Amino acid sequence: MSENVEKYIKRKVYKSTSSRIAQKFVDAGLEKIRACINCGTCTGSCPSGRRTAYRTRSAIRRALTGDESVLKDIDIWLCSTCYYCYERCPRDIPVTDMIIKLRNIAVEEGYILDSHFGLANDIFYATGHGVPATGENNKKWRDLRESYGLPPLPPTVHSYPEAVKECQELMNAVGFRKLLDNAAKLKEERAQAAKKDKEE
Amino acid sequence: MSEDYKWRYGFFLGCVIPNRYPMIEASIRNVFDYLGAELLDLPGASCCPAPGVFRAFHIPTWFVIAARNISIAEELGVSPITGCNGCYGTLRDAWYELEHDYDKKKEVNEYLAKIGRTYKGNFEPKHVIQAFYLDMGLDYLKDFIKLKFSDLKVAVHYGCHIVKPSEKRPWNGEYEAPRFLDEIVEITGAKSIDYKDKYMCCGAGGAVRTAVKEVAADFTREKLVNMRDAGVDIIINCCPFCHLQLDLGQVEVNNFYGDVIGEPFHIPVIYITQLLGVAFGMDPNLLGLIKNHELQGVSPFISIDPFLNIVKEQLI
Numbered sequence: 001m002s003e004n005v006e007k008y009i010k011r012k013v014y015k016s017t018s019s020r021i022a023q024k025f026v027d028a029g030l031e032k033i034r035a036c037i038n039c040g041t042c043t044g045s046c047p048s049g050r051r052t053a054y055r056t057r058s059a060i061r062r063a064l065t066g067d068e069s070v071l072k073d074i075d076i077w078l079c080s081t082c083y084y085c086y087e088r089c090p091r092d093i094p095v096t097d098m099i100i101k102l103r104n105i106a107v108e109e110g111y112i113l114d115s116h117f118g119l120a121n122d123i124f125y126a127t128g129h130g131v132p133a134t135g136e137n138n139k140k141w142r143d144l145r146e147s148y149g150l151p152p153l154p155p156t157v158h159s160y161p162e163a164v165k166e167c168q169e170l171m172n173a174v175g176f177r178k179l180l181d182n183a184a185k186l187k188e189e190r191a192q193a194a195k196k197d198k199e200e
Numbered sequence: 201m202s203e204d205y206k207w208r209y210g211f212f213l214g215c216v217i218p219n220r221y222p223m224i225e226a227s228i229r230n231v232f233d234y235l236g237a238e239l240l241d242l243p244g245a246s247c248c249p250a251p252g253v254f255r256a257f258h259i260p261t262w263f264v265i266a267a268r269n270i271s272i273a274e275e276l277g278v279s280p281i282t283g284c285n286g287c288y289g290t291l292r293d294a295w296y297e298l299e300h301d302y303d304k305k306k307e308v309n310e311y312l313a314k315i316g317r318t319y320k321g322n323f324e325p326k327h328v329i330q331a332f333y334l335d336m337g338l339d340y341l342k343d344f345i346k347l348k349f350s351d352l353k354v355a356v357h358y359g360c361h362i363v364k365p366s367e368k369r370p371w372n373g374e375y376e377a378p379r380f381l382d383e384i385v386e387i388t389g390a391k392s393i394d395y396k397d398k399y400m401c402c403g404a405g406g407a408v409r410t411a412v413k414e415v416a417a418d419f420t421r422e423k424l425v426n427m428r429d430a431g432v433d434i435i436i437n438c439c440p441f442c443h444l445q446l447d448l449g450q451v452e453v454n455n456f457y458g459d460v461i462g463e464p465f466h467i468p469v470i471y472i473t474q475l476l477g478v479a480f481g482m483d484p485n486l487l488g489l490i491k492n493h494e495l496q497g498v499s500p501f502i503s504i505d506p507f508l509n510i511v512k513e514q515l516i
Contacts, residue, residue, distance in 0.1 A: 081406035083364035128246035131215035147493035154218035163244030
């Protein structure tokens with residue numbers, strides 16, 4: 001992108017935007033979202049959109065215009081991050097990175113699926129692996145390793161308890177622990193409110 | 201470095217390879233050793249963290265944990281190397297972005313300082329395929345081929361993050377129709393068969409498999425139908441998460457979409473180092489191809505016997 005276009009986009013970017021979400025993109029240095037011309041190349045390239053209601057163009061549009069319903073839409077979690085939209089965007093917008101950022105904002109506001117929360121909290125934070133081999137349930141995988149002549153646990157965090165602590169210390173410092181706790185709290189509050197609504 | 205080795209890497213295992221498909225770990229370790237490349241363990245390495253899941257939850261966490269993993273290889277003075285497209289996506293993207301953003305790198309190092317580590321960025325994260333194709337080269341690999349297939353039709357599946365984002369990958373910007381993996385496959389005498397939407401995603405990544413398994417399986421259904429229509433014998437891939445999605449995924453597709461697919465799928469899924477190893481004449485036991493246990497509910501979920509029969513008929 002030429003320097004002039006870059007400047008133009010920066011100037012036009014939501015300095016006093018009414019869209020909280022768009023502002024977060026700008027704050028994260030992703031002001032290129034403003035360059036979107038809604039052409040739909042992203043949606044047309046999307047293997048997820050072929051079979052689901054996920055529409056990349058629409059998600060980006062809603063984020064840009066401040067339609068906050070996009071944050072609670074499960075569709076944004078159906079992007080498999082295959083990067084076709086990113087590669088083919090004629091405006092050079094890193095579309096997949098935008099979707100990733102949009103998900104970050106959703107999690108920040110407590111919109112995270114139970115299965116994803118469990119994966120982040122009970123597995124990744126607890127063990128340092130996203131797919132672990134520890135615990136009684138995973139004995140068959142340790143046995144399988146041994147059957148191929150490998151030690152039952154790999155030389156990763158699984159073999160170095162102090163490395164798990166290191167990872168947790170990093171995750172605490174960078175705000176991951178707080179993010180998860182906050183998401184859990186917001187989810188719980190919403191569930192309570194919904195229950196109350198139902199009772200009334 | 202031991203004098204016997206021409207190359208040395210830090211073997212970044214990730215999660216799925218060691219903890220679900222250990223046969224892939226065994227085959228990578230043994231094939232690299234056979235080719236004169238030393239793989240050092242990276243003690244205490246963690247999840248990369250997965251680019252579509254954990255990065256989607258919190259980008260700053262993704263950066264610092266990725267930088268910690270890279271720093272373990274740096275301490276040993278080697279490039280981290282991975283056999284997983286997801287780990288490759290994380291390690292390489294994080295490395296690329298940190299090397300292009302001084303402030304970000306400084307910030308990440310402030311966090312790493314808390315645990316007494318430093319990220320320098322002077323060792324490029326690599327993929328097993330990158331080592332084969334760019335470090336060693338096809339001619340080097342060809343010299344090791346002892347046995348050649350006479351009739352093996354292969355559906356090559358690249359996966360996504362090995363080629364994309366293309367500006368952060370070493371393939372000269374090629375992402376729409378790369379050939380490097382086909383070329384590696386074909387030195388074994390096997391034939392890479394074109395099939396519809398060959399470069400399409402398997403469906404597992406980006407947190408989709410964890411979110412809605414049926415959606416992930418529908419991607420896989422489409423791929424499997426296209427592969428079968430092209431008449432392939434086996435699937436070859438270079439990513440354990442694609443491998444899982446194409447292997448366990450066949451069971452799921454047969455289950456979820458039995459009414460639309462006709463015959464159930466049972467195409468053997470083989471990792472690239474397993475294929476290369478048999479053509480090198482290596483013992484199939486070293487390549488994780490021989491099942492020598494009675495465990496239930498473990499990988500591979502689709503029998504690889506048809507492949508082993510082809511090996512017996514054509515190579516031995």
